[in-house]
Amino acid sequence: MNQTILGDDVIKLMRPPETVMRLDRMGSFHQSRLSFMRSLLRNMKQEKWVFSRPVWDINSNGVGRAVYQAKGPVRTYSLVVFAHDLDASERSDRSIATAWDATFTMFDGVPNNADLDRLSLVVPLQEAGRVSETELCISRANKSVRLFGHVVDRLADGKQPDSAQIDAIGYLMRTTAVYGSGKFGAASRDKIKMRPEVARPFHIEMLSVYLTRAFTVDLAEHLAQAKSPENAIKIDPVLRRRLGVGNSTGLGMAPFLVNHPPLIHNWISAREIALARVRSLPAAQEDKVVLFRTALARAAASIGDWHTKDEVQGAQILALQKDLTILTTHVAGPIFECFQPWNALYLWTEKSLSLEAQELLVSVLLEPFGELVDDLLNTLSADEEAVFRIDGSMRIGVLRDILKSHYAWAMRTDFEQKDNRSRFWYVSANKAEPRLGERDDEPDADAYEEPMDIGRGVNKLVAALAPRAQDDLVADFLLKQPRFRILIRRIQTVGQHPYGEIHDNLISDTVRPVDMLRCKLSFFGAIDFDPRSDRWVRITMFKNAPYPHELGNSTQDNWAYCLPGEFP
């Protein structure tokens, strides 16, 4: 832990990993001012980025190409778009799809015609194509069949779209994958990790989605104009704000939270330090109380727009709405006069409200305190190479101490019990995507198992270490038992990055992978989590955000949650 950003008061108030890193709590996280989308827009606004659309070569059927440019103080990034005529029968959000309504790549710099011609041959193929060192990520999107057609038809008729339909769906197109650095030929993250404007995690991917959102509206207006040149109108700016970009996220995202302990530690600990800093404040200034109450009202209003058919999430939203009523009443009272009032409020919430409400409060508590917490955005990245090497000079006794300190949750689990090992993670041959299977259904499950069974592995390691003396070297143990290398590397890493480990059994029959997805997507800044099973979720990105041409004049940093009729 970086001691320079932590005082003793803050350390004392930090929630421990055994509290935070539980799947049910992680599956209750919400976007906050530390989320990547908000960090990106804040930074671009401060730096006065200039946006343009130098290429728009789309025909009246919506087929062609376009380029959206984002010009920062030092560099320019370009979203290259290919719009396609997709047969409805081919439209699928599944990873095995091979055609989409639109495909994209984020180009490092300004592409010339030769670049566009080259990219036109490979980007539409997505995984089957190979991009190059000038491309930073690739993605694709499909239309929302109901809303896209409705918006085009209405605009072509000279009418605005139905706001209820916009609120019910929330996007014109949804991305079905955004592949980041080092995939399918794209440049490694090493290329951009020293560039301040995109060095924070996933900022280049967020920029890609942000520009994609602008394209979706431009395309709808273009098609309306092509359909009825005399009558077509532009979409009302207020309605336009309520359109985000949809996204379907499945199990492919889940292993990320397991495979990157230092990075996940940095994300979670930044959020926890931010919360602890606010809780440690001795008094509440009146202006901060006003900002907090406003942020809470915005959050409550936005939660009212959150719909899902998922029974578990639906029940949690109902409970959250009730809790928000209780919380709003509570904070309207004289509760800010005591010592450390924000801490008192948090502790009251912990005792009184659901996990969803507790975690929403964490997000809302950070809103008034940008000057106190925003520096933590600079701690989100991680040098994972720094912890790659195993310290084989460590004594077995020290390793046992780390296990006792950080893996008690795993050692409490009985993996002889079938329910605790009934699932296994594997990669499918169909599309090289992570999947979760039933162990009993697959005779060779152990042979194909991905290293997501951390708890079970810890128990096997403890048993294998049993004959070893306290003074034995880890290196000598590993020379005999190389199968434990991955786990010992992990344990040594988690010893230094304790928020990097999920304290739950990921192969039990009760695991809900959507909790892992929700955690990561909340850090992106997603809202409207709509689980479609326990393994995949629909979300909305950049809903309510100012568009590129509006960013410079936007007044509200907290654009993700807004009051009815508000134009942040």
Add this chain to the structure above:
Amino acid sequence: MNDYSVKEIRALATRAARGAYMPWGLAEEAGASMAWLERHCLPGVQPFVDLLIANSDKDPADLAPKFGHKKTGSGGNSCVCPVIAGAYLCDLRGTKLQAGAVEIPSVIAPILMLPFLVWVAQDLACSALVKWGRVSAHVGERGVVFVSGISELDNSGQQDVIISLTTEIPELSGETQVRVALSDKNQRVPEGFVQRTYLPESEQSKASGAGGGRVDDE
């Protein structure tokens, strides 16, 4: 030729090593070793492919060197895996080499040991002299310089490797690259091993995966 970023080639190598014979942690180190060599403009891909073919389906426990008090052996086995041997020396943070020169017989593709020895040189703030066959290399904190035998670097046959610490500081070119070109064969072989790590998807899993199980009606 097929063009990869170093990160992508590392990911490919890691999964291929897992598919061939290595447990996950060791496979990660194999991928890191191969990628480090290629990043530093040294031949990593060909020795790596040769290693996977030579050791395919072998038990890694049979491929570890046996370190005794006087002399290191291959434990009666036919060959030693350079990743296991290199990782062990690296794990020990150089203490094994501080005790005296280490000789490891019958190492396949010994060039794959070199990145581990760079990390050891960083631990000890000194350099190492590494020899096998007619190859002689100085390994320093920031890289490797070949003194002789450059034409034999692609030779992945079994070699006896001798490693000793030295006070000489190698002069490095500092040259690096961010892309790696793979021949069709050197792409096909690792991808074949990668396929061994994939399991055919069940109908149940298909139905519950992202986008599956229902018509996309929005």
